[in-house]
Amino acid sequence: MKYMLLIYSNPATRETLSKEMEEVAAEVGALMEELTASGEWVGGEALADETNAKSVRVRDGVPTVTDGPFVEAKEFLGGYCIFDCDSLERATEIAARWPDARYNAVELRPLMNQAGMEM
Numbered sequence: 001m002k003y004m005l006l007i008y009s010n011p012a013t014r015e016t017l018s019k020e021m022e023e024v025a026a027e028v029g030a031l032m033e034e035l036t037a038s039g040e041w042v043g044g045e046a047l048a049d050e051t052n053a054k055s056v057r058v059r060d061g062v063p064t065v066t067d068g069p070f071v072e073a074k075e076f077l078g079g080y081c082i083f084d085c086d087s088l089e090r091a092t093e094i095a096a097r098w099p100d101a102r103y104n105a106v107e108l109r110p111l112m113n114q115a116g117m118e119m
Helices: 011-016 021-038 088-097
Strands: 002-009 041-046 054-059 062-067 076-084 106-110
Touching: 002 088, 021 041, 021 088, 088 106
Parallel strands: none
Antiparallel strands: 002 076, 002 106, 041 076, 054 062
16 A cells, blocks of 8 residues: 655754754665665655745635745645555554654655545
């Protein structure tokens, strides 16, 4: 089954972790290598700086575009990963090992195909 790990961040947390970011990046790299070797890594990317984001809402057919990724939350989506593993338990294990889970929230969700079935 394929799962998406949504990685959330918070500007205040990121500022306090500036010294640890090199270690976090190394942990992420090692985990990605492990998942690639096991055949579970499908892909993923970090997202560009949140200051480049736009939020788009359409109400009564009229689009409103605002600066920022903030959809009424302090956190913003910082990146995503997709992996293909045998069970929800394994997917949860991977999510718990993702370094960002120690500092902010990560969200784990099964992917669905176009027929609406979990992949």
